[in-house]
Amino acid sequence: MKPLFFTPGPSQLYPTFNKHLQTALAENIASISHRGEAFHSIVSETIADLKRLLKIPKEYRLFFLASSLESMERIIENCVYRESFHFINGAFSRKFFQMALELGKKSRKNEVQAGEGNELLTTRISETSEVIVVTHNETSTGCMLPLAEICALRSMYPQQLIAVDIVSSAPYGKIDFSCLDLAFFSVQKGFGMPAGLSVLIVSPAALTKARWLGKKNIVTGSYHRFSRLDENMEKRETPETPNVLYLTVLGQIVKDMLKKGRSHLQSETEKKAKMMYAYFGAHKIYSPFIKEKKFRSTTTIVIDVKGKALELAEKLQQKQIYVGKGYGVFKNTHL
Amino acid sequence: MKPLFFTPGPSQLYPTFNKHLQTALAENIASISHRGEAFHSIVSETIADLKRLLKIPKEYRLFFLASSLESMERIIENCVYRESFHFINGAFSRKFFQMALELGKKSRKNEVQAGEGNELLTTRISETSEVIVVTHNETSTGCMLPLAEICALRSMYPQQLIAVDIVSSAPYGKIDFSCLDLAFFSVQKGFGMPAGLSVLIVSPAALTKARWLGKKNIVTGSYHRFSRLDENMEKRETPETPNVLYLTVLGQIVKDMLKKGRSHLQSETEKKAKMMYAYFGAHKIYSPFIKEKKFRSTTTIVIDVKGKALELAEKLQQKQIYVGKGYGVFKNTHL
Numbered sequence: 001m002k003p004l005f006f007t008p009g010p011s012q013l014y015p016t017f018n019k020h021l022q023t024a025l026a027e028n029i030a031s032i033s034h035r036g037e038a039f040h041s042i043v044s045e046t047i048a049d050l051k052r053l054l055k056i057p058k059e060y061r062l063f064f065l066a067s068s069l070e071s072m073e074r075i076i077e078n079c080v081y082r083e084s085f086h087f088i089n090g091a092f093s094r095k096f097f098q099m100a101l102e103l104g105k106k107s108r109k110n111e112v113q114a115g116e117g118n119e120l121l122t123t124r125i126s127e128t129s130e131v132i133v134v135t136h137n138e139t140s141t142g143c144m145l146p147l148a149e150i151c152a153l154r155s156m157y158p159q160q161l162i163a164v165d166i167v168s169s170a171p172y173g174k175i176d177f178s179c180l181d182l183a184f185f186s187v188q189k190g191f192g193m194p195a196g197l198s199v200l201i202v203s204p205a206a207l208t209k210a211r212w213l214g215k216k217n218i219v220t221g222s223y224h225r226f227s228r229l230d231e232n233m234e235k236r237e238t239p240e241t242p243n244v245l246y247l248t249v250l251g252q253i254v255k256d257m258l259k260k261g262r263s264h265l266q267s268e269t270e271k272k273a274k275m276m277y278a279y280f281g282a283h284k285i286y287s288p289f290i291k292e293k294k295f296r297s298t299t300t301i302v303i304d305v306k307g308k309a310l311e312l313a314e315k316l317q318q319k320q321i322y323v324g325k326g327y328g329v330f331k332n333t334h335l
Numbered sequence: 336m337k338p339l340f341f342t343p344g345p346s347q348l349y350p351t352f353n354k355h356l357q358t359a360l361a362e363n364i365a366s367i368s369h370r371g372e373a374f375h376s377i378v379s380e381t382i383a384d385l386k387r388l389l390k391i392p393k394e395y396r397l398f399f400l401a402s403s404l405e406s407m408e409r410i411i412e413n414c415v416y417r418e419s420f421h422f423i424n425g426a427f428s429r430k431f432f433q434m435a436l437e438l439g440k441k442s443r444k445n446e447v448q449a450g451e452g453n454e455l456l457t458t459r460i461s462e463t464s465e466v467i468v469v470t471h472n473e474t475s476t477g478c479m480l481p482l483a484e485i486c487a488l489r490s491m492y493p494q495q496l497i498a499v500d501i502v503s504s505a506p507y508g509k510i511d512f513s514c515l516d517l518a519f520f521s522v523q524k525g526f527g528m529p530a531g532l533s534v535l536i537v538s539p540a541a542l543t544k545a546r547w548l549g550k551k552n553i554v555t556g557s558y559h560r561f562s563r564l565d566e567n568m569e570k571r572e573t574p575e576t577p578n579v580l581y582l583t584v585l586g587q588i589v590k591d592m593l594k595k596g597r598s599h600l601q602s603e604t605e606k607k608a609k610m611m612y613a614y615f616g617a618h619k620i621y622s623p624f625i626k627e628k629k630f631r632s633t634t635t636i637v638i639d640v641k642g643k644a645l646e647l648a649e650k651l652q653q654k655q656i657y658v659g660k661g662y663g664v665f666k667n668t669h670l
Contacts, residue, residue, distance in 0.1 A: 010366050010576060018360065025353065030529035031345050033659070066401030066531075067575035069558040076557075099557040188576060194365035196401075196531055196578030219554070222411075222434040223404040240402035241345060241523060243531030243578075324368070 014192030020252035021245070030245045039244060040236035046251035050199065053254055053262055054170065056177045061202045063229045064242055068167045070224070071184035071200045072096045075131070075163050076103045078210035078226045079182065081218060083107055085129035085160075087118040087145070090138035091327055096165065097133070114141045114330070117295030120149040121156070130209070131161045131182070137169040140327035142288075142302030143295045144169065151179035161206050168300050171257060172269050181206040187250055190299065197246045202226060273298040289334060302326070303335050349527030355587040356580070365580045374579060375571035381586035385534065388589055388597055389505065391512045396537045398564045399577055403502045404430070405559070406519035406535045410466070410498050411435045413545035413561045414517065416553060418442055420464035420495075422453040422480070425473035426662050431500065432468070449476045449665070452630030455484040456491070465544075466496045466517070472504040474524075475662035477623075477637030478630050479504065486514035496541050503635050506592060507604050516541040522585055525634065532581045537561060608633040624669060637661070638670050 024030070032038050047062045056062070065071050076084065076099060086097040088111040100107035110123045125132060132153060137144045153162055163182035166173060170185035177183065181203035188195035210226035220226070223239040232239050257265060277296060280288050280303050289302040305312055309325050309332045316323055326334025359365070367373050382397045391397070400406050411419065411434060421432040423446040435442040445458045460467060467488060472479045488497055498517035501508060505520035512518065516538035523530035545561035555561070558574040567574050592600065612631060615623050615638050624637040640647055644660050644667045651658055661669025 010369070010579065013360075013365055021356075021360075025348075025356075030348055030523075031657070034345070034530070066405070067577075069575040070401070073557050073559075095558075102554070102557040102560070104552075104554045186576065188365075194578065194580040195369070195576040196581065217439075219437070219439045222408050222437040223430075224408075225437070240404040241521065241530040242402075243529065244345065245529040246531065322366070 010188040010195050011190075011192060013194070014253050014256070016253060016256050017192060017249065020249045023252075024245055024248045029248045032244065034241050034244055035237060042244070042248050042251055043233075043236040046247060046254065049251065049254040049258060053258055054175070054177070054201075056201055057203075059204050060177060061207060061230060061233060063200045063202065063224075063226075063233065064238055064247060065184075065198045065200050065224065066196065066243075068165070068184055068186045068198050069095070069099075071198050072099055072165075073103070074200065074221060074224055074226070075133075075182050075184075076100045076105060077219070077221045078213065079131050079161055079163070079206055080105050080107075081130060081213055081216075083126070083128050084131040084133055085109070085125050086133045087120065087123070087135065088112070089116060089118055089135070089141060089143050089145075090114055091140035092165065092167070093133075093135040093138055096135070115143070115289050115291065117143050117145055117290070117292060120145060121152055125157060125160075127159075129160055131163050132157060133163045133165070135165040135167075136173060136175070137165075137167070137297050137299055139168040139300050140330075142290050142297045142300045144297035144299070146294060147173060147175060151176050154179040161203075161209060168297075171262060172266055172299050174266065177201065177203075187246065191250060191253055193246060193250060193253065197243050197250065269298055273301060276301045289330075302330075304333060305335050307333050309333060309335050345523040345530050346525075346527060348529070349588050349591070351588060351591050352527060352584065355584045358587075359580055359583045364583045367579060369576050369579055370572060377579070377583050377586055378568075378571040381582060381589065384586060384589040384593060388593055389510070389512070389536075391536055392538075394539050395512060396542060396565060396568060398535045398537065398559075398561075398568065399573055399582060400519075400533045400535050400559065401531065401578075403500070403519055403521045403533050404434075406533050407431045407434055407500075408438070409535065409556060409559055409561070410468075410517050410519075411438045411440060412554070412556045413548065414466050414496055414498070414541055415440050415442075416465060416548055416551075418461070418463050419466040419468055419498075420444070420460050421468045422455065422458070422470065423447070424451060424453055424470070424476060424478050424480075425449055426475035427500065427502070428468070428470040428473055431470070450478070450624050450626065452478050452480055452625070452627060455480060456487055460492060460495075462494075464495055466498050467492060468498045468500070470500040470502075471508060471510070472500075472502070472632050472634055474503045474635050475665075477625050477632040477635045479632035479634070481629060482508060482510060486511050489514040496538075496544060503632075506597060507601055507634050509601065512536065512538075522581065526585060526588055528581060528585060528588065532578050532585065604633055608636060611636045624665075637665075639668060640670050642668050644668055644670050 084100050084107045086109045088094050088109050097109050112118050161181040164180050166183050166185045168189045170190050183201040186198045187193040213220050286305045289304045290296045323335050419435050419442045421444045423429050423444050432444050447453050496516040499515050501518050501520045503524045505525050518536040521533040522528040548555050621640050624639045625631045658670050660666050
């Protein structure tokens with residue numbers, strides 16, 4: 001029996017990953033120049049296909065970074081002069097907020113307890129906030145915020161940039177990117193690849209903001225400032241020698257997903273989530289950690305197993321089934 | 336016939352790369368948790384072996400970053416309050432200097448023309464410089480600065496931190512790390528791996544400087560500030576989900592290099608370089624770009640082919656031999 005990984009990421013590899021990796025290696029992709037034509041077409045195609053798969057508007061830019069933490073840092077550096085606003089409901093959304101403080105910004109937050117979701121539309125957000133940060137799916141608690149509410153922020157706050165962490169929801173989430181300015185994910189979650197590559201999606205407005213900060217001599221980073229990334233991307237290149245191998249394989253996996261059809265993928269994910277919630281909703285001892293159905297994640301299902309996480313994980317492992325243990329303080333109580 | 340890559344990096348893959356990659360994939364390395372014991376031992380062993388291979392002092396830290404450009408940025412952010420000093424002799428050393436300016440520092444430089452080397456010991460370096468930056472081997476021109484002179488900087492400037500770019504010289508260069516505080520390389524050069532992973536070597540003094548800047552509330556970055564990297568490395572972890580697969584394979588390649596012996600590797604490289612310089616030194620038309628022997632690189636041999644770079648590269652490619660074309664303005668004149 002093949003081992004099964006129900007881990008939030010690094011997750012199980014995509015079924016075609018190995019095939020594409022072998023093909024790329026056979027074609028010496030790892031040794032090609034990242035300033036040459038072969039690389040340019042890999043970048044062009046991957047970006048065009050990602051835009052098709054996720055329905056990203058044509059005029060948005062896609063940048064390749066190393067991790068989602070890097071995406072968070074570059075968003076703060078490039079789009080926040082003084083202040084950002086953060087909705088926090090778990091460890092990762094809190095990390096993003098703390099990062100803004102570390103980068104010298106005066107950021108504010110709306111924080112709810114782990115297991116709860118933020119009320120996006122009734123929260124007061126200060127006018128001085130430049131970027132509103134929302135975590136679509138908080139991996140650490142399994143809380144998913146409603147896309148319709150995220151989208152409604154755009155008309156409520158037309159002056160602000162909207163940044164959404166889609167780390168553990170892409171490519172599943174049916175996001176309307178025209179409602180937002182910045183979004184990012186890493187390939188080791190929904191794309192079933194090894195970790196080491198993140199995709200940052202940037203609207204024209206966000207790019208303009210980054211250029212404006214640059215002109216004001218605000219430090220916006222160096223090799224990965226948005227203006228540098230954009231200049232390079234115009235030539236289908238990256239400032240640094242990038243992870244050409246993973247980029248190539250990502251491109252192929254996206255093609256496979258397009259063939260399979262995204263709605264198929266979405267309905268499959270929804271069906272699986274429904275089954276899991278139905279089972280654990282009726283379970284005598286264990287229960288879904290997120291009580292309010294509106295906030296329940298379809299991609300990251302967190303189950304409160306009443307302190308039996310280690311025991312259960314070990315039993316499942318004997319059957320070659322690997323599950324992720326709870327995050328941080330919930331290490332022993334969640335799966 | 337197998338294709339041969341004489342490219343400066345991404346270079347030809349190490350002969351055992353494929354074997355180690357397949358083993359790692361068969362062991363599901365790409366799906367393991369980066370907070371678990373299996374990952375901790377990969378990190379411990381890789382660091383211990385790298386320290387043995389390169390003879391890095393025990394008390395130095397090794398951090399895993401995404402690219403050499405990231406290593407440069409983190410050095411400036413974490414070790415420079417106001418001013419750094421840069422020896423420039425080509426495109427990459429110039430990039431490092433410009434990065435310092437972009438990050439808001441008032442940096443100074445000693446710059447020589449492409450094809451020449453800097454006189455490290457007779458250059459006046461201002462007392463107010465906090466970090467002295469030297470590029471051991473400038474990939475863009477094939478200029479290699481003498482290690483003995485780099486090492487002599489330590490006693491001449493005991494108050495300054497010494498940072499050395501060893502991107503295209505490691506693991507070949509016989510560097511005495513106790514002479515320097517910061518050094519970095521990427522795995523796609525001398526380690527024969529795909530791009531996407533860089534190693535940053537940090538002395539206790541450099542770490543102390545980073546902590547001091549942090550206490551003064553100078554922005555030193557966020558998830559990759561030295562203090563955060565160090566806290567995580569104490570647990571054999573990284574702040575972000577790292578490139579576990581490449582890290583694992585790097586560990587195995589370093590083991591292979593240790594078995595082969597580093598001096599064997601070094602004498603092989605020297606022998607090959609001698610042959611190349613002897614051949615092109617006597618060639619009627621073509622000649623080594625670096626005239627002064629003291630500055631000639633043993634790892635990156637740049638040949639002035641009098642405008643025939645494209646033509647020659649095409650001819651060689653027909654024989655499945657791939658060479659790197661010149662950098663930037665030398666695209667058509669150098670190989």
